Amino acid sequence: MIKVLYSDDGVVMLRPLTMADADAHLAGQDVEYVTWLDGADGTEATEKRRLADAEKAWEAxxxxxxxxxxxxxxxxxxxxxxxxxEDLHDNQADIVYGLYPDTRGRGIATRAVMLMVSFLDQVPGISEAVIRVSPANPRSRSVAERAGFEPLETEQTAGSEYEWLSSRVSLVPAEARG
Ligand SMILES: CC(C)(COP(=O)(O)OP(=O)(O)OC[C@H]1O[C@@H](n2cnc3c(N)ncnc32)[C@H](O)[C@@H]1OP(=O)(O)O)[C@@H](O)C(=O)NCCC(=O)NCCS
Known part of the structure; x- marks a missing residue:
């Protein structure tokens, strides 16, 4: 059961994304965000649908x-x-992220990834966070490395078009804790 929805390290805060973010999101995104973020195409209709889906997933x-x-x-x-x-093991969570151009270059994405890893610590059954980056997007790989992720080279990742990095979420599964 998810108990803590907000996390904050004093500089960056994560809170659930909702439809109320649509205007700021549409104004903030740029070509780089749209190019590299899975599922994003930059159009108002698609982005609003992504936000609506995000809101529904929080409810569910x-x-x-x-x-x-x-x-x-x-x-x-x-x-x-x-x-x-389907392309991940049951204990793995896939993380994707994007910043708007005027917030890049300040370590914000790295902090966000670290906060996400601590959030995932409370999701039942999840013990590993995975970030998959395109070899053509080294800035994204750097975020994962700065957040402490290490290359994942296993049968699962062999032959993938992406570079896989992973981080342990916790040593003790959430459901085994008191
Ligand atoms: C990938 C992306 C999030 C990286 O953003 P970023 O700002 O470079 O990443 P961070 O927030 O970790 O910031 C790191 C940069 O801030 C600098 N920085 C400044 N203060 C810092 C601090 N206190 N801590 C860490 N880094 C700091 C670092 O030196 C680094 O800059 P450099 O690359 O010029 O050396 C961004 O390029 C983006 O949104 N791209 C489009 C979407 C995308 O590619 N998503 C990935 C798909 S998974």
């Missing part, structure tokens, strides 16, 4: 957990974790 308790990345009281970007994907 998954399988996606989409957060607004807040910095200095403003929407700086988005970060989403997805569990139960």
């Amino acid at each position: 308790g998954g399988p996606t957990f989409a957060f607004a990345i807040m910095s200095e009281g403003k929407l700086a970007g988005t970060i989403t974790a997805e569990v139960g994907r």
